[in-house]
Amino acid sequence: MSDSPTILEVEGLSKYFGGIKAIDNVDLDIRQGEIVALIGPNGAGKTTFFNCLTGIYKPTAGDIKLSDPRNGKSTRLNGKKPNKITEIGMARTFQNIRLFPTMSVLENVMIGRHCRTKSLIFGAITRNKATRIEEAQIIERSYEILKKVGLHRQVNEQARNLSYGAQRRLEIGRALATEPFLLLLDEPAAGMNPKETEALVALIREICAEGHSILLIEHDMKLVMTLSDRIFVMDYGKKIAQGTPVEVRENPAVIKAYLGEDVDA
Amino acid sequence: MFPVKELKRSALISLWFAFLTFPIMVIKVDPIERIVHWRWDNMFFIAFGSFVLSILAKVFMIQKERRASRKKRKIAAEPLIQRIAREPRFLYPLVVACFAFGVSFPFLFSTYQTNIMTTALMYVVLGLGLNIVVGVAGLLDLGYVAFYAVGAYSYALLNLNFDMGFWAVLPIGGLLAAFLGVILGFPVLRLRGDYLAIVTLGFGEIIRLVLENWNAFSQGPSGIANIPRPGFFGMEMTFAGGITYIYYIVLVLVVITIFVVNRLQNSRLGRAWLALREDEIACQAMGIDKTKTKLIAFSLGAFWAGFVGVLFAAKTTFVNPASFTFLESAIILSIVVLGGMGSIIGVIVGALILILLPEYLRALSEYRMLAFGAILVIMMVFKPEGIISNVRRSYKFKGTNTPEGEIHE
Ligand SMILES: Nc1ncnc2c1ncn2[C@@H]1O[C@H](COP(=O)(O)OP(=O)(O)O)[C@@H](O)[C@H]1O
């Protein structure tokens, strides 16, 4: 893995909210094909880190560089709009699920195809051949993705009627529809039962095997330890450790952050 | 049984109403005799009426809640109208019947009726146009009438100054309105919800005030008269013939609008609008250009208003700023909200109800605004999704491998 190209390079990223240093000078890198986990106690700044990467927040300082492994083109993400960043090839899911609640399951995924298709007013009105072909492809691709995340039996169900675990999987499906080379998952297993979590682990492995690299925030330590190639640990906005699962597990700073002062416990 | 708490609440409501309406319903000053009539019986009726109404409303709500909780996990029964709309067997004959009725209308009814129907159909188009902006894309535009005014004045002024004909101005009016929509939309569409509503409201008033005060340009409050009706290859037409002719032009426009709006809604763009209405941040994270998508919705809506504006000027042969007050925006918005946000059939029904009812119930027309308000409040309480709610299109997939989108229109 160590010889694959770096696809995401974050240097000295900081984000302040007034006096709060939600992220304080954090470096992070991801190489092609890796599953990297970002862990840390609640309020450590993980979600804020995702929001800075995806352009929802403007970082106070730092550099974010994304390189497409498919063509080697690299782009500086600072100041780019969220939709541009998705177009370049980085998609995400949300910790507090943000589906389109009254749209159907299929349509939610079809929205993900938006940035890879282009018909506009003229195509919509005339419904010319190119538009019809494009629309059919959108439907076909979306259906395939739904099969992958196991929701193809509920295509016409409104997204808000899905179970919690299914909604999380739909978010992953929707993000996949944008054809990202890097997928950011914010607590994908939150609220899932053990069986659902197991299915999720299999799904993440499958997605990774298909060539997507993954950066994931997760509190479920078992999941993190089994899935990740490398782990970054944050606490109070600072990066306090990084390394393989084994290294991180034995790192005293990490144990301290998770268990407080009581290191022996 | 009906809870005592609710009875108390209803009693309080009736007291409050009696108190509020006291000055207008009870006291009546006779300025000639210089005496005051105390109409206590009115107060009694109001107190009693509001008491009964509030209990009825509560009973209705309780039942609705019960029904909703009973079939929580089950799929809600589809309303009749949607089942009809879904089934081509019923839908096509219905559409043909409506269309046949529309075409034969001028022959069946008087010129006066035809004229009223023309107005109603113009509001159908306006409603469908605003529906794109408010119903589908979720941008609360309270200044829609401004674009309507731009269309009307385009025809009036281009005709007055350059002697341009109706057919030449029709597309120009639409384009000018759309252009204005882009210019206004660019800075304004980054605002959300209430802020957008206030700014568009202000914009609508600005346009009206400009038309009212810039005498050299628009001839001020006196307006522009003697605007020619649309010509038909230079043929001379009787008054009644002219009205019938405009009726057909508007009817064709209605058909075109329904066709276009329906296709837009069921397209990549239409989906993006819906998604934008539901969650802006998720939308952007999915790669949708928020500004561009909103701008398209806003200017498309404006385009339609401009179009109808030209027709309006041609129909009335006279425009002045008084035709483009906020009231007009409010009526069009009521049509969309009442009919059902995002639903084409709903908007058509809403427009026909809101425009035709006051015309035929002349007695009611004085209380028109009161009735509007009451209807809207009642709708928001009992059926917030409108008369006919928008249903998402459903897809069928045959077998497991070959998806085949089934299109319901
Ligand atoms: N929009 C915001 N405005 C102000 N403070 C924020 C904002 N977003 C996050 N924060 C603060 O930043 C810190 C990190 O939050 P977050 O990134 O959500 O943590 P995590 O995802 O690791 O649990 C918290 O103290 C939080 O209160």
Ligand SMILES: [Mg+2]
């Ligand atoms: Mg978080």
